[in-house]
Amino acid sequence: MAGSSTQANYDNETSGSNISVWIDTAQAREFAPLQENIEVDTVIIGAGIAGITTAYCLTQAGKKVAVIEDGLPCSGETGRTTAHIVNALDDFYSELEKIHGKDNAKLAAESHTAAIDFVERTVEKEGIECEFTRLSGYLFLHPSDKIKTLQDEHAASNKAGIKTELVDKVPGISYEQGPALMFPDQAQFHPLKYLFALLERIVEKGGKVFTHTHAEEIKEGLVIANGFSIKANNIVVATNTPINNLFTIHTKQHAYRTYVIAALVPKGKVEKALWWDTGDHDSKWVSIPYTYVRTQAYDDTHDLLIAGGQDHKTGQADAEDISQDERYKNLEDWARLRFPIMTEVVYKWSGQVIEPVDSLAFIGRNPGDNNIYIITGDSGNGMTHGTIGGMLVSDLIMGINNPWRKLYDPARISIKATGDFLKEAGNMAAQYADYLKAGDIKSVKDLAPNEGAILNVGLHKVAAYRSTSGTLNAYTAICPHLGCVLQWNADETSFDCPCHGSRFTNEGVVINGPALSDLKRYEIKEE
Ligand SMILES: Cc1cc2nc3c(=O)[nH]c(=O)nc-3n(C[C@H](O)[C@H](O)[C@H](O)COP(=O)(O)OP(=O)(O)OC[C@H]3O[C@@H](n4cnc5c(N)ncnc54)[C@H](O)[C@@H]3O)c2cc1C
Ligand code: FES
Incomplete structure (x- = not known):
């Protein structure tokens, strides 16, 4: 039965062998696989934050929906996130303004702010216990960077409508001399507690969920999964990176690996905030690696300090002669220096982020198709991009005008991002030399x-x-x-x-x- 579910076991089910704190601490459910041909209004492929949010929006509007997932709910990158829910974009408003103009940077800010509000409203409306918390975020300088980056971002984020402030010190990290750019009203949560609750609401509204159901073929009106057919007026490909689009989108975005450690700190002793540095400007990668930090309640006596970063292009860890073990060690050393009360590291995991060359996600109709939609290109802002994806794609399906349609249109071409496009294309072409x-x-x-x-x-x-x-x-x-x-x-x-x-x-x-x-x-x- 597509509606009933049983306790799930994530061993060997996530997109890697390391287990994140979220998977380890949420009550996961699994559903029966697809075992017959079915017909629905909309089939959604992928049960991460993008797919689940889309299904939630559509079932709330009374639509007949099926979600198919080839692993377990959130067994993809959503289960490996660090779940900062922010309108402080990791590609920076100053960059968005350069590539897309002032008005579009403002529209992007509005969409991320609306996504944070959507999550907050949904948590309240559905009574979801997922530790949703509003808090401030602080962007501070990486040693390789200059104050101008913060000043430019201060100006650009304010123009985009976010009331950021330059502050002298980095609150909570005395090691850093400051200054920092404070982003108000950011948020964090336990992503899986939130999304598993949404899955329950989807099923209560008549939505069908099938796990261990792999989409093998996708064309207008039809998905073949586990050998069965799903006829649908609309298809949403929410697989993090599209599996229906062989070429176009994959020249405009690139996969990076990012690493996370979670360490014990005495309960309540680290300030509640989000922190990000501005990234290593000496890095060889087009998408500059930066370090991102938050805390999370853990047990009666400890919180977790969760720090991520050390990114490199997927499959190219060796290109910098830094092993994966060293990357975890670098993160740990970085965190110990700034949070000396940190003790044992209790989780380590890594995951994949998809970096669009023009710094905006691709959300909407798949280029060349009528009723096939994609949600992809999250960069490190997939909690909000996934939520925006659900809001925007459900509007497109229901014929509701949405102000973000053009901004996120997957068919867009951004001439001003050509430099990064060429660098990434060169990197990709160079990989074929591995044959030799x-x-x-x-x-x-x-x-x-x-x-x-x-x-x-x-x-x-x-x-x-x-x-x-x-x-x-x-x-x-x-x-x-x-x-x-x-x-x-x-x-x-x-x-x-x-x-x-x-x-x-x-x-x-x-x-x-x-x-x-x-x-x-x-x-x-x-x-
Ligand atoms: C370490 C790390 C830290 C991050 N930190 C943050 C953060 O702090 N804030 C933030 O906003 N973002 C962050 N991100 C990004 C964010 O987590 C992701 O962008 C987001 O979770 C992606 O969600 P999704 O639904 O698009 O993809 P996924 O969660 O990957 O879901 C896609 C699903 O599709 C399924 N699937 C794939 N192919 C098929 C198929 N053929 N048939 C059926 N199902 C299929 C997969 O099994 C998967 O479950 C982070 C990412 C990582 C890896
Ligand atoms: S992912 Fe494109 S060639 Fe492997």
């Missing part, structure tokens, strides 16, 4: 338990993994999307594509698009 590289290892005999690698077998590139019990799994290491050579991600034990961010479990199963299919098995002998 030596393998990570010479023979599968070199693989220890729970280790994976890419190796050359004759002219073939092979992705091999030895399970903890010693079984050898081997697959062709060529990404089924557009043919790049995969890389081994030792931290999350997955095979990741350096071109557009497709990812596969150590058993070859696709976990992040744009690839739609699993890796092909490769027969290999131990000797």
Whole structure:
């Protein structure tokens, strides 16, 4: 039954082998997979914040909706977020103004402010216990950056209608000398407690939810999933990165990996605020990595200090000669210096963010289609972008005029972002040179338990993994999307594509698009 659900177990079900604090501390539900052909007004593919919010908006308006999810609810990037809910955009208003103009920067600010308000209203209306809290956020300088960045952002954010203030000190972090830019009325929550409650409301309103249901084919009016057909007037592809759009969108946005640690701090001793630095301006990446911090209630005597950052392009951790272990260690050292009362690190995980080259998400009709919609390009603002996606796409489906339609139109072309577009395109093209590289290892005999690698077998590139019990799994290491050579991600034990961010479990199963299919098995002998 699509409405009834049972307790879910997220072991081996999330988009990586590390478990986030949210997955560890929420009561997750799973639903039955799709087992028959069905017909609905709208089918939504993906049960993260974008898909669930869209389904919630449509079912509240009385629409007949089905949500299909190939893992469990929020087993994608929503389960790996840090859930700052903000209108302080990580691509900066000063940048938005340059690329899209003053009026559009204002419209973007309004949409993110409306998304925070939507979450707050929904929490109140539905009586959801998800620790939703309003608090201030502080943007402060990375050592590589200059005060002008804060001054420009102060001016641009105020022009966009956000009453930011320059303050002398960074509240809560005495190590930082200041100044900082204060963003008022930001928020945070436990994202899974919020979204699991929304799923319940969707089902109460007659919405159908199917988990372990993989969309295999998508065309106007029809989705094939688990071999069954779903006829629908509207299709919403809320898979974080679109799996229906083979090429266009994936030249305009790029997948990055970002890392998180959560450490114990004595309860109530760290100020309630959000903090972000302005990012490492010496970094080689187009999307500059920055550090983001919040706290979260944990047990009777502790809060968690949750710090994220150390980003790099997916599948390219080695490009800076910084291992994934070092990235966690860098985060920990950074946090200990600024929060010396921090003790044990109790969670570590990483996840994927999708960075649009022109700094705005792509939300709306998929270019070239009539009734297929996409929600993607969140950058580090997916809590609000996912919510905006739900609000905007449900309006488009119901024929309601929405002021953000043009701003987020996936078909837009932003001439002023051409420089970054070309740099990312160059990086992507360079990945094809991996065909000529030596393998990570010479023979599968070199693989220890729970280790994976890419190796050359004759002219073939092979992705091999030895399970903890010693079984050898081997697959062709060529990404089924557009043919790049995969890389081994030792931290999350997955095979990741350096071109557009497709990812596969150590058993070859696709976990992040744009690839739609699993890796092909490769027969290999131990000797
Ligand atoms: C470490 C980290 C920290 C972050 N911190 C913040 C933050 O503080 N604030 C903020 O605003 N944003 C943050 N983000 C970004 C934000 O978490 C994401 O942008 C957002 O959660 C994406 O939601 P989504 O619904 O688009 O995608 P997802 O949550 O990934 O949902 C997509 C779903 O689609 C499913 N799916 C994929 N393919 C198929 C298929 N073929 N058939 C069926 N189902 C399919 C997947 O299993 C998945 O569950 C962070 C992200 C990361 C990784
Ligand atoms: S994700 Fe595009 S080639 Fe792999």
